[in-house]
Amino acid sequence: MEKIFEIINKNEENIVKIVLSNTDSEIKKIIIRPVLINNKIKWQVEKYIKMQVFHTNIDYKEIFNIPFNNYLQILIETKGENIQFIYKKNKYNMKITPNSIANISLSHNKAKDYIIKEGENVPVLTELGVFTKDNKIVKSMYDKYKQINKFIECIDDIIKDYPSNTMTVLDFACGKSYLTFILYYYLTEKKKIKANVIGYDLKEDVITNCNNLAKKYAYNSLEFIHADVSKDTLYDKQIDMVVSLHACDTATDYALNYAIAHNVKYIVSVPCCQHEINNNIKDIGEFNLLLKDGIIKERFSALFTDSIRSEILRNLGYKVDLLEFVDLSHTPKNIMIRAVKSSKKKDSSNLSTIIKKYSIKQTLYELLKDKLK
Numbered sequence: 001m002e003k004i005f006e007i008i009n010k011n012e013e014n015i016v017k018i019v020l021s022n023t024d025s026e027i028k029k030i031i032i033r034p035v036l037i038n039n040k041i042k043w044q045v046e047k048y049i050k051m052q053v054f055h056t057n058i059d060y061k062e063i064f065n066i067p068f069n070n071y072l073q074i075l076i077e078t079k080g081e082n083i084q085f086i087y088k089k090n091k092y093n094m095k096i097t098p099n100s101i102a103n104i105s106l107s108h109n110k111a112k113d114y115i116i117k118e119g120e121n122v123p124v125l126t127e128l129g130v131f132t133k134d135n136k137i138v139k140s141m142y143d144k145y146k147q148i149n150k151f152i153e154c155i156d157d158i159i160k161d162y163p164s165n166t167m168t169v170l171d172f173a174c175g176k177s178y179l180t181f182i183l184y185y186y187l188t189e190k191k192k193i194k195a196n197v198i199g200y201d202l203k204e205d206v207i208t209n210c211n212n213l214a215k216k217y218a219y220n221s222l223e224f225i226h227a228d229v230s231k232d233t234l235y236d237k238q239i240d241m242v243v244s245l246h247a248c249d250t251a252t253d254y255a256l257n258y259a260i261a262h263n264v265k266y267i268v269s270v271p272c273c274q275h276e277i278n279n280n281i282k283d284i285g286e287f288n289l290l291l292k293d294g295i296i297k298e299r300f301s302a303l304f305t306d307s308i309r310s311e312i313l314r315n316l317g318y319k320v321d322l323l324e325f326v327d328l329s330h331t332p333k334n335i336m337i338r339a340v341k342s343s344k345k346k347d348s349s350n351l352s353t354i355i356k357k358y359s360i361k362q363t364l365y366e367l368l369k370d371k372l373k
């Protein structure tokens, strides 16, 4: 622990983020990163507790009050390297690897390729802390900037032939709504589409802030609603697109289910925290090797979950692409499920056989099993 604190202590200027994880702890993950608030650097602490994410901003010295020793994996990402500590056999083992992404993020030399370019005047991005007042990318927000840009690019790619000048989009689990605001900006300002965009999230205070921001920038058809997407009543008129970016665990399933139920043409979803199968998968016969080590089991379960989701979409008449939407080092949750409703004949599937055989519980499958071929 001393070594960890020594590295943090020496690298105040260099730290891009610190990630603490332990799937057995009440707070499963904490991400600490510098953010610019009123021109002062604060340290944002993002805590993942059950299905929710909580944010607080603290001073640098308060980082040392966080109980690092509750976490089995600690990653300190600096501008030059990733320093990883893994707790095994009663001690933390350290591994250092070069971090080329941090270097890219400092030079911003790819900005010219993005749909929302650095230097573009998008005041709401400044308000959200992604751009500085002179429209430069805030260094600590580079990952977010890149994620939302790539997300929009992936949408841009599928709506090239969109035949109408109006579009209704629902964003499930919008959180602070970086994506929602930019999506609205992109549709209305760049595509000149009369967009009606609604973001849903469990966090009331975040929803209030987002509504205030939408009002401030006269984004009149952008609205945020406090709702639990797994059970509350949501907008149910014509919906053209459903998006979700890192909607926790089964919240992604409810987004996909809602889209399917409402015959939505475009679904663009990047899942996150796929814990469900990880918690209920017990025995997969000759492949039990994949369940032996926690980290492999977790990744396998996440991939298995997203394969089931994609297969369900295909089975129900969607053309599905699975894309690595940003480089793995920007976010480990980087697989995008992009689906477009097609008139193609439904694929048949052996999903039911697999799911029954291995007694797996998966929410989207549970919600839709009677509709599958």
Ligand SMILES: C[S@@+](CC[C@H](N)C(=O)[O-])C[C@H]1O[C@@H](n2cnc3c(N)ncnc32)[C@H](O)[C@@H]1O
Pocket: 051, 052, 053, 172, 173, 174, 175, 176, 177, 178, 179, 200, 201, 202, 203, 227, 228, 229, 230, 244, 245, 246, 247, 248, 251, 272
């Ligand atoms: C990791 S954040 C992602 C936020 C945002 N989409 C982004 O990428 O910045 C996950 C969000 O999912 C929300 N969430 C989780 N379960 C939900 C549910 N059942 N209904 C609505 N929101 C939910 C949480 O409140 C949290 O804001």
